Amino acid sequence: xxxxxxxxxxxxxxxxxxxxxxxxxxxxxxxxxxxxxxxxxxxxxxxxxxxxxxxxxxxxxxxxxxxxxxxxxxxxxxxxxxxxxxxxxxxxxxxxxxxxxxxxxxxxxxxxxxxxxxxxxxxxxxxxxxxxxxxxxxxxxxxxxxxxxxxxxxxxxxxxxxxxxxxxxxxxxxxxxxxxxxxxxxxxxxxxxxxxxxxxxxxxxxxxxxxxxxxxxxxxxxxxxxxxxxxxxxxxxxxxxxxxxxxxxxxxxxxxxxxxxx
Ligand SMILES: Nc1ncnc2c1ncn2[C@@H]1O[C@H](COP(=O)(O)OP(=O)(O)OP(=O)(O)O)[C@@H](O)[C@H]1O
Numbered sequence: 471x472x473x474x475x476x477x478x479x480x481x482x483x484x485x486x487x488x489x490x491x492x493x494x495x496x497x498x499x500x501x502x503x504x505x506x507x508x509x510x511x512x513x514x515x516x517x518x519x520x521x522x523x524x525x526x527x528x529x530x531x532x533x534x535x536x537x538x539x540x541x542x543x544x545x546x547x548x549x550x551x552x553x554x555x556x557x558x559x560x561x562x563x564x565x566x567x568x569x570x571x572x573x574x575x576x577x578x579x580x581x582x583x584x585x586x587x588x589x590x591x592x593x594x595x596x597x598x599x600x601x602x603x604x605x606x607x608x609x610x611x612x613x614x615x616x617x618x619x620x621x622x623x624x625x626x627x628x629x630x631x632x633x634x635x636x637x638x639x640x641x642x643x644x645x646x647x648x649x650x651x652x653x654x655x656x657x658x659x660x661x662x663x664x665x666x667x668x669x670x671x672x673x674x675x676x677x678x679x680x681x682x683x684x685x686x687x688x689x690x691x692x693x694x695x696x697x698x699x700x701x702x703x704x705x706x707x708x709x710x711x712x713x714x715x716x717x718x719x720x721x722x723x724x725x726x727x728x729x730x731x732x
Contacts, residue, residue, distance in 0.1 A: 472496040472519065472629075472661070477528035479514050479685075487526070488514040490685040496678065497692075501655055501662045503672040505704070506682035512665045515682070516631050519663065520552040521545055533628070550578070553622030557634040559614040561606040567617050568593070568602035574624045592620040595657070596650065612643035619650065623658070630654070632664035636671065644668075648675045669711035673718045679704055697722040 472495070479489040489511045496502045504512045517523040518530060521537060530537050537548055561570050571592055575585045593599050596616040606614060615635060622630055632651070636644040652675045655662050666672065672679050672693070680690035681704050689696070689704050696704045708718070 471498045471531075471533065472663070473529070473531040474515075475529040475531070477515075477518060477530060478526050479511075479518060479523060480526045487685050489518070489525075489682075491528070492682070492685075492687045494680055494687060494690050496661065496663060499655070499659055499661055500677040500692075501652065501664070501675050503676040503679040504663065504665045504682065505667065505669075505672065505679055505707070507667075509684075510682040511685040512682055513633060514685075516554075516633055516663065516665055519629070519631060520549055520554060550625045551628045552631055553625070553627035553629065554631045554633065555615065555618045555622050555635045557637045559606075559611075559618045559638075561614055561617055561621075563606050565606075566602065567598060567604050567606070567609070570606070570617055571620045571624055574621060578625050588624060589620075592623060595623070595654065596620045610643070611639050612647060615639065615647050616650065619647075619654070623654070623660075628660055630660055630662045632662065634665055634667075636666070636668075644671070645674070651675060669707055673708060673711070681707075693722060 474492050474494045477489055477492040478487055480487040492515065504515060506512050514523060518525050519532070521540070525538050528538070532548070532551070535548070537545070540548055562573065565573065568589055571589045572585055575588060580588070589602070593602055596619055598613065598616050598620070601609070601613065606617070609617065630651075636647050639647060648671060651662055654660065664671070664676075676693060678690070678692045679696060681688040689699075689702055696702055696708070699705055
């Protein structure tokens with residue numbers, strides 16, 4: 471479980487804080503969406519979770535530990551719990567698919583026998599069994615992101631942080647990557663935190679979401695809680711978006727509204 475308490479982050483020289491007094495809980499095993507306009511503080515929040523950024527004040531409690539207070543060796547161990555995937559995949563083009571996934575295992579000093587086994591099972595998990603010897607340049611965007619996901623999961627993290635992981639993909643490929651993330655969450659029981667600007671992403675796989683604006687938390691909660699707030703911003707944003715409406719509303723909305731869209 472992740473608990474942020476009064477988290478603030480100001481960059482040197484910036485006129486306003488990137489994050490201001492954010493208090494937020496992300497439940498264990500959830501797929502949780504972070505929403506907000508450009509510059510709202512989404513990436514800063516994600517980077518505070520793996521301590522690529524240090525908060526200016528406040529607490530970041532992960533699995534009961536305040537990670538804003540960790541020493542460097544403790545921080546290295548903690549970072550292994552936080553896998554990360556990126557919008558532009560960030561694969562090493564000088565390594566084939568197998569070796570990209572193997573890299574974090576090599577760095578972690580895992581034995582070569584165990585590395586071979588883990589990479590093989592990760593290739594299977596992301597549906598790329600036949601692509602181990604392919605080069606990144608030979609892959610489609612969706613396949614590259616599958617490699618990114620496998621690489622992020624190599625050291626068996628408890629959390630997967632996704633920074634706009636589907637923004638560079640077409641809608642169909644986006645759907646298949648989201649379904650893969652939902653499948654991985656189920657199989658591995660990890661917690662997934664994803665930044666997105668697409669409500670369709672939230673509707674398709676998220677159990678909860680938060681909305682940031684100018685570094686401040688506007689609203690957060692489970693999707694069921696969000697949908698019960700009749701005046702809520704997130705509810706409005708979810709209902710305004712046209713995609714997946716029937717399935718989504720059938721799941722979360724009261725009878726009257728269901729009838730309106732049937
Ligand atoms: N390294 C940095 N140094 C100074 N200012 C920064 C730095 N990183 C982000 N900022 C500023 O902090 C604020 C929040 O940025 P952040 O990247 O977290 O927002 P975001 O919601 O992820 O935006 P986007 O969707 O455009 O990526 C912005 O005003 C941004 O300019």
